[in-house]
Amino acid sequence: QFVTGSSGAGKSQYVYEELLRESAEHPEKQYLVIVPEQFTMQTQKEILQKSPVHGLLNVDILSFNRLAWRVFGETGGDSRPVLEDTGKTLVVQRVVSAQKKNLRVLGKSLSRQGAVEQMKSLISELMQYRINPQELSAWTEGSSPYFSDKIRDVQTVYQGFRDYIRDHYLTTEEVPELLCGVIGKSSLVKDSVVLLDGFTGFTPVQNLVVRELLALAEKVTVVVTLDGREDPWQTGGMHQLFYMSKRMIKDTAKLAEETHTELLPVRQAYSKGKGRFADNPELAFLEQNLFRYGNRVYRRTDQTENECSGIRLAEAADPSQEITFVAEQICRLVRERGYHYRDFAVVTGDLDSYAGKAERIFASAEIPYFLDQKKSVMTNQLVEFIRSVMDMMIRNYSYESVFRYLRSGLSDFTPEETDQLENYVLAAGIRGHKMYRETFVRQPKLDREDRMRRYNELREKFLQETEELHEGLHERMGTARRKSEALYRFLVKTRCQEKIKAEQEQFKAGKDLLSEREYSQIWAYVMGLLDKIVEVLGDEPMKLEDFRDVLESGFQEGRVGLIPPGEDQVTVGDIRRTRLGRIRVLFFVGVNEGIIPQPLAAGGVLSETDREELQKKNIELSPTAREEIYQQRFYLYLSMTKPQDLLYLSFSRTSGGGKAQMPSYLIGVAKKMFPDLEIRNLDADHPAGERLETPEGRKSLLFEGLSGMRKNLPSAEFRGLVRWMRESPEKSRELDRLLLASRSYRQNIGIGRVIAGKLYGMTLVNSVTRLEEFAGCPYRHFLDYGLGLQEREEFVFTAADFGTIMHEALEYFTRSLSRDHREWAALSGPERDALADTALENVLGNHSGLLYSTARNTAMVSRLRKMLRQTVWALQEQLKPGEFRPESAETSFSGRMRDARYFLEGGAQMKLTGRIDRVDECVQDGRHYLKIIDYKTGETRLDLTRLYHGLQLQLPVYMQAVLEEEQKKYPRESVEPGAMFYYHIRDPFIENAEPGMEKAALLKELRPDGLLRSENAIVRLFDRDLVSGASLVIPVSLNKGGEPSRNSASAAGEDFRALLAYTDREVKRLGSRMMCGETAVSPYRMGDQTACGYCPYRPVCQFDERLGDRYRQIRKEEKCAVLEKMRKAGDQEENQR
Missing domain, CATH: 3.90.320 (Lambda Exonuclease; Chain A)
Known part of the structure; x- marks a missing residue:
């Protein structure tokens, strides 16, 4: 039976309540709830909360893979280990290396970084759609020579992959098919009641399992998101919003017919006046009309008129301002309306760009959050340490690679030692492994002779740390096993496990639970990767570059799963992957062109043209670009109809990198549906009361206030903020530091005649260049000649x-x-x-x-x-x-x-x-x-x-x-x-x-x-x-x-x-x-030239016009006017004499 309803109609709530009622009435029966893998925890939580006894005795919440392992555990399934993505990549890397000479089209391109992962993804796709290597031969019929050669290359690698794993490994794509071979013996499934929820469609291998469930279970209920006004049996074109839902109904009904399963009438969970939007006419109108034909427009009535609109639009300068605005609104709504943090969610089409900003700003505002993103291991300290030392070995100890390694955080060098060695290496032009093995003798111009001993001590310490690894990795005819063992010994020698454990404890002490969990998993992940390399590639001879590529492939695939650290928190996620529970307010950020709709994945082994050609031959693979665009629209509909109270759509004028960008077409769609909706510009309309909600906003107000103080125009908000900060001892100290930093050297007190005499001597030995520098900015002169600051010497031709x-x-x-x-x-x-x-x-x-x-x-x-x-x-x-x-x-x-x-x-x-x-x-x-x-x-x-x-x-x-x-x-x-x-x-x-x-x-x-x-x-x-x-x-x-x-x-x-x-x-x-000791921060400006243009000390003086600092303006004058002023100055001095 199909249960349909539009988004927010209460479908899941309806079927879960029915399931709990029936499971309580029939404790002898087994009830299986099958959802997508990423939704299992959320679904379990929702059903447990609805259960009268808050427990589930005869109800299991599973994904297709979890179902398979439950059945295998019962029936004794295939004993081969499952080859996860990292292992697949290693196998593909091995096959590509062995077959490179036989690949006519893909031989060179598969050497590119990331190309092996793309081939692995294509093989996974072929297996998911039940296409074996032999079937690829038929793809070349009637095709161009280039396309035919490319498909034969794919066939070669795919066949090599299957040959290698046969009798050794299983892949996750094969699991459903194997499940079908033993599921008939399972008492868990036989005569059970099955509920399929959260799917927008099934892949061919999933359809195999659905077919078996239909044949074995007492009843199968499939929950489908479909507008109650739609005919479920009229599939229509892919451009229609609910095309995916109707196609799932059609395909599943066909499976029911093939298995002689009775098809019960479709039930609708749609009921006017009930559901998520019963008290929110604007969001109800959005759900009923978004991406539908008719161009209906929302008009307010007396009954719907209220000061709190259900939909808000906001325009920000950049993504950071967007997330700051989100944090301010969350803090305000929690304080004013009593919302819980779990009532909020933030979604975007570009989580990679927004995740870091959300982490920083939410942490600063003390907003508990969960980032629904499997974190890549590429940014982890241990992985960066390994990547940096491999880079150093391959690039023959170039300056950049050596100090990338030493600054990675896990070397035994202290920051001070690294700085000392770096200063010498730059000044003496040390490059290459050979120069590090020889005693340092070249003395920099600005250095003392007695420091050469110290530099050589650091050189020896560096070699002691890395030389054994160098020899192990550069071993002639070295194998993958030998290189993995050398890297393992290096990690043990540098005590990386202890250091990572210490980092984990620091995160725990700082209550950074997400980072603690990441660091608790990373050592095991790296050891697992090395074990997998030895297991898969073993005693195969391997060049250093190939070993590095294998490690890179493994790291790029690596993800650490992070469990939500608490119950009451804001979910930050992706519009497609993130499963949201019952939320009241949704912030949809980054609604910009190029993000919404999401750009299609570039590249891949098969181009978009290749896929369209295969589609013409009725070969089913992952969606084409055209299908993907329509699918994205459906996921947008699901996301935008999640909140119960408020939907915020925001976009930014520039990207995080400062590149100009336009709002997405979705902003225009919202404006057409709701013509009374105004776009709020966060630059022009951003009240101080909101900005005071977060530390970011308070800091912005404080800087503006400090600038106003310099102009003698402090605002009322600034004075109020200062009073508020004075109430807290900690914030009061912070305020004092900021006030002191903002005005100390600006008062231009100078150092006085006595100190100047001690610094410069009573007989000032001076150069014209030094006089000119003083005239440009006295503070720069003080740093240069008073304090003797110097830029680092570099052994480069300038x-x-x-x-x-x-x-x-x-x-x-x-x-x-x-x-x-x-x-x-x-x-x-x-x-x-x-x-x-x-x-x-x-x-x-x-x-x-x-x-x-x-x-x-x-x-x-x-x-x-x-x-x-x-x-x-x-x-x-x-x-x-x-x-x-x-x-x-x-x-x-x-x-x-x-x-x-x-x-x-x-x-x-x-x-x-x-x-x-x-x-x-x-x-x-x-x-x-x-x-x-x-x-x-x-x-x-x-x-x-x-x-x-x-x-x-x-x-x-x-x-x-x-x-x-x-x-x-x-x-x-x-x-x-x-x-x-x-x-x-x-x-x-x-x-x-x-x-x-x-x-x-x-x-x-x-x-x-x-x-x-x-x-x-x-x-x-x-x-x-x-x-x-x-x-x-x-x-x-x-x-x-x-x-x-x-x-x-x-x-x-x-x-x-x-x-x-x-x-x-x-x-x-x-x-x-x-x-006289003048040290004023007083740089000149003449036209577009300033004293700050090539000044190396800007980070020291922190001169900033935005904070009220002003240049000493010099107006360009004609030659005759200047000479006249010089003559007058001379005449005036003569008269004074």
Whole structure:
């Protein structure tokens, strides 16, 4: 007999009550309730709760598999062990390895990660649908050669799988068929009363069992979800909502006919005014009309008008905000309406994305929950430990693999030891097993010599821990058994079982029962996997990579079952798998496109096209993509009609990874059915009263309040939250910490003159770079030079190394010319290139360890050679049309220049240090004109606005130093600035140059940047050929009157002197501020550039505009405006004197 009814009509309640009544009246009879495997516990609980005596003497709640083992236990079934999914995967892996050469299509693809699991799944599917290997031959008739070859490959692997397990193992798919062979002998089943509930259809092997039950049982009742208005015997098309239910009725009725079983009239459990939605017209309307034809619209009446709608829609910024909102609503409803936690459920189509957020936020809000998800072992600490050490062995001890292993948590290395070793390995470029076996000798630049002993102690400890495993896994002709034994010895040696047990006890002490249960099972799981590998693959020779793949396959299949830790808890689950009991409120989260409907599983051995071709041949397999979409719709209907009081549908605008996403079509369906329904935007409509319900919400309000305090605008909610936190000693301490952290360094108290003197010394030895850093943000300067924080040294070739080599090569080049009394401008092309190559070869000797450490770095040498040749060519071309000649290279002005000392406020002194890359000189009419050049490998451009604010002082400070030094050499002659330039060492891309003009176009791109004198006579000292237009060698263009244009990088002599005088004052001012102990978190912003852009200390200062922090704004100004401000500053100082 079929018992039908729509979702919420009370079908299960109706049949369970009848079953309990009959079982009490007929204690001699056996009653069997058969449900899907994942529903057995919930069903048992429901029936026990309904039982008057809360006990079941003659009622058994079983799944098909549990029924089989009960019958086998009674009748003596097959004694072969069942091969679970992990074992199947290992067998398939073995068959694939053996048959790889014979697989014409799938040979290569089955080497991909996860491909063996896909083949295992296909074999399980074939067995589930009772298709044997021989039948696959018929699939190729009339098919393309490619499809035929693929099916033959599947047949080869499937046959190999069946041959291997024959006489050794059973599979779960074979169990129902074996059950049918002995079920007739079972007294448990014979003349019993059977109830089948919770199924949406039966697979072919399940139908075999149903057929036997129909033949043997006294009565079989099948509960089917079907609208009472539907005709159960009219199957209709698969697009209809209840197609699956009608097909199940049709197939089961056919089995009844074949077994000559009497078919009783269909009973309906639908009765208007009763059932789940008797007091909820909106949810009743949803159930009666969802996914039906007719497009009916819900209209409120006086009787249904109330302030509490049965359906709510919400829009969140991201999944975290969604789950936070759910937690707030649960807390509110528990507090205001007296709901129990068991009255709530949260479901989604993407449990993997939402599970972690639900765990974190619910735990924070102290909401008891059960995550209905068999947890993958892949994230377990022990599994990660094994995977990391295997990765290390295969990747030959690469940096990433070594420290993945050491940080996995089960190594005997402490975090401090791991940090120490990692710092050394990065700085010394240790890579590969061979380098770990040899004594460490390469000393990092920033390290002390006495620390090398410590590094070698750590190296020896590391080898002692891993070397035995290395040898065991790399054994020639090693078998699966030998490798498994080596891994087992390693796990014992590192005391992993003890460590996992200790973790389990910690979880128990912290009342994290789910993690405790996970860790209580994981050691046994790993040992079982190793045993299974030895049992299945045994003495078969195996490469290390293949052994790793076998372990990976086993871990990917691994799941630990978690039992609900309590009775009163929120269920968090999947719309398809999770069985929900009687719930009052359902939160359906993640109702987004791409999640609802769920995307179809990508890939697989058989493509969707393959399956459609098989369907045309009437070959029944798992549902096609089209069928799957309609089935998903039915599961959506079942989920959305579960709650008795409230249904929340929510979606988010962005994914957890920040990717924009759209709401699902389901939101539109709900809006059409309920036009009065408003979508609540949680950004705009999120009252503080709700946010106070959870720690996440309170933290958000607290941060907003702290931001308001900085603006002197604290909200009433913030003040109330502060009062509430003050009532609890623990929360009050937490509040004090937050308040202190939010304002301590923001008060910009500084460290004071005394401490600054102790940190920096009363004679401040300073560089221009350090002054510029202080001007950018005093706090960064304090961390860098006061506390001496450093980024970790790494043995890698960086842009800075590139710049260093080019600087040294250019210095060598210039000094060679000076030593040999040769003129740069007079060199021939071959002479210039040969000298550049010699310079580079000499310099590379100092960097050979780094440059030749990798193939990529070695390839950098040819690029360096090309760049250096091009650079000296361009510098030579820039000298040829002018009168300037190189005077010195890499000139240091630190110790030699008495005037490089500055007297600061408070009696402190500052001595500037620095090296000037190149100084050129021209003597004309008794005047000495100087040009300085600073080589840059970046894109630094002279910006007078940045100079004015102390952010770019290098060129004017260097120019002032050179002028003073030159004046001492020629005290009776005039020494004047000519130009200060940056030369950018680069290889520009030239396009659309006129034929024959390529070199001129390149030279124009390589012009220096900076500032030179604008007087015509001085401009011609740089480019005597310039009459009009743009120069190819200096950043100047002449207008029609022969004067430098407004856009030229030039300034008159008096402006140049005003700039140098202003720089001198700015240097003193910055030095005085340093020595006063200024440490303000005060980064600048100029356009899209900020001091925070490349700052390594952001995690330290935690500068955050969202919390009220503000940049020091600098407005970009024109050159003439900046020079005018500099002149005025100088005039003002003169007047004050």
